[in-house]
Amino acid sequence: MKSHREFYIGGRWVAASGATMLPVIDPATETPFAEITLAGSADVDAAVAAARGAFDGYARTSRRERIELLEALIEEYRKRHDEMAEAISQEMGAPIELARRAQAAAGLDHLQQALAVLRDYRFDHFINDALITREPVGVCGFITPWNWPMNQIACKVGPALATGCTMVLKPSEVAPISALLFSEMVHAAGIPAGVYNMINGDGPGAGEALARHPDIDMVSFTGSTRAGVLVAKAAADTVKRVHQELGGKSPNILLDDADFDSAVPRSVRSCFGNSGQSCNAPTRLLVPRARHDEVVALARKAAEAVHVGPPRAAGTTMGPVVSAVQFERIQKLIGIAIAEGATLVTGGPGRPDGLERGYYVRPTIFADVNNEMTIAREEVFGPVLAIIPYDSEEEAIAIANDTPYGLSSYITSGNRERARRIARRMRAGMVHLNGAPLDSAVPFGGYKQSGNGRECGVFGFEDFLEVKAVFGHGREGVAA
Template sequence: MSNNLNFYIDGAWVAPAVPKSIDVINPATEEPCAQISLGSAKDVDRAVAAAKAAFATYSRTTREERVALLEAILAAYKKRYDDIAKAISMEMGAPVTLATKAQAATGIGHLNQMIKVLKSFEFEEMRGTTLLAKEPIGVCGFITPWNWPINQITAKVAPALAAGCTMVLKPSEIAPLNAILFAEVMHDAGVPKGVFNLVNGDGPTVGQAIASHPDVDMVSFTGSTRAGVLVAKAAADTVKRVHQELGGKSANIVLPDADLDKAVGRSVVSMMGNSGQSCNAPTRMFVQAAQHDRAVAIAKAAAEKLKVGDPTSPETGLGPVVSETQYNKIQRLIEAGIAEGATLVTGGPGRPDGLNRGYYVRPTVFANVRNDMTIAREEIFGPVLSILPYETEAQAIAMANDTPYGLSAYVQSGSIENARRVAAQMRAGNVHLNGAPMDTSAPFGGYKQSGNGREFGEFGLDEFLELKAVLGVQAA
């Protein structure tokens, strides 16, 4: 029996307080693939009450008990791995290969990493006669996005469980099916009642209720900067901790000593992966003016090799973008790039040839982009690359940092010393050198309007802990 129309509260699947359902749309077909219920403030109240009651006992569990619980969740997750990958592919359009090898795999990555961290994490430290103790912050509210859905769920749930917190999750209503499967995983793993709760719904209703709830001690949000501002404002009245991972417009500086073919080619593939729907995608490529035309030719060839099509095909490289709203936004921004004078190298408005249905976007490359153009300022969240020429390294760094965002940055160089020197000047929370992949043990988060706080590994665990000083533990 499907749990899609129910919520997971206090260890059981329950009906919403007020029945209200919406369709989940398959972006490849533009047709409904499932229905879910939209929750209300009453459902949030019930879930938070369950989490608050469970906190009294779960917060007192031992390190060994929490490790065992995370190991049980990992084992249960592996049993549902294929189901989770298929759900992600269907509901948000990720090619099945990407959904299987990357999207669903992030869940295992975060669980494994947190088990490792928890086994050796220091929750207590003596300084003189004072004990410094790290304790669970309390009831946590999680609001997660649709673009890397299970990644963001496990990046929050795993450290919260490791810390001893209880929680209420609101996944994106656009791609909620993987979260429902994850709740089933949590149930099958024997997570104690009330520790993990799931309420589906939209941001203005369920998200707002979670962020403003007086019994939620912390809210962790991943999504757009615009929505993040609303979450922070809703949370302000109760002075709860707010953790945010928000938008990005990541710069990718290709230094003159880089292997241009390799640097540009891999950057195009990286940027357009997941149909460009990654907050840390390297969307602004800075190339020295003398190398601009050659870099453009390399980028054009790389983009035109990407196979766009049916996400169920193992040969597909790019699937559709997630929704009609997202498709229309991307089309508007492509048109803006053309209107403002950027050189359209490949791609452009409309669907790729032969695809007349589904929210497919043509892999698009713009050249001769200025840093004041709309396509260089706004987060497009689609397979649209801007190439910007620069004269000097200092100019490239200045333009790269001239953005309200600061989530990630990228540097390509034939010399690791040169790459590190430039990386030190980038105002971003993550800097990838020469195509370095994600590291689940490294802190993930941004500067400026890309958010606050960090996720992944021990840094993510710290976000869910309060620091207490107990003075006079030892006799004077």
């Protein structure tokens, strides 16, 4: 078992100030395969001081210098892509093919996207005689989750590097190995000392200290809405910018003119992808009441085709959930759904047959759900789908929007204009029509308790910039 007792601070690996260790558990076996030291306040202070000390110089680097640094980091990432996939698979349980194709690949994609935006971004423009310029927001604190570790690290670090910010990263203590590997890439790429710093730690310790720290100008957090509230409260006294990408309970409306034979299996696969551990998963499937039973049969068939197994085993399409805590929460919510009268279509409590060890969950579908049931209101963050019948298009829209969340929504229709019209009425930051996938150039983020701010592309880039107006500047001598 490898012991990771150092943090990356000021361009080098330094010993942690304390000795509190935390095991890193392989969710497929329930056994530790590594351990990390948890940061204390002295480690947070040291990392923030390094970032603060590096900020003035890095903020004044040229576009060309930052392009070259991002190109170098992208090259290092490419070299170790497969190693990154292996780390992610072991630390959070993603099937190895998913880890290669999506999990590790997402990190590279976000770095490339930050580079693409940087190449052409216009930092300066004019309003009348005033120069409007965009400058780096400052020292950033990043608190990232375990479910898509490189996706969330890279979509913060990439644009921060591109805009001239410095940063301190605290990855999830549940899945920290990928972040350690990423930090090695940063070092090999020659990112200037202090620009990027990484500490390990838990939320109540390092995360809160980072959000509260007076020398942090912006905190960007991805995780649960509950934890996001705590981050915002910790940050409030210093009036720093707070960017949050939080939970979701995304509706998936199948209209009566949809091709159900293709739409229903796609909906099930999308809900169960990454073992259901995605904030934008379409977990509420809204269907015409007259076709409810037809949908149930199609959904059951799709769910029972999911191959749950060890992440590195051939043919596995769904691995374990990440931890004992997550496993128990999912089991509790499955039990509540049964007690509240939802019809269990397939799956249910316990592990799949033949998997007695590991945090494996049965792919589970409930039918005859109404939007007042717990299973339709709370984010399960596991492979659990709720099928909700509706009687009219208006009722479907009302049910879809009847949630405290507003991250994503999905609409499937044989009439594209009809789908477009309904999309306008969704109270969500993202709407997918007829199975359209995500695009890393397009803003990712939500309404309501799903957070604030946007990640990805130019919108994510601009979240790391402040806007300055210089009155009386004049238009001469300013490059775009």
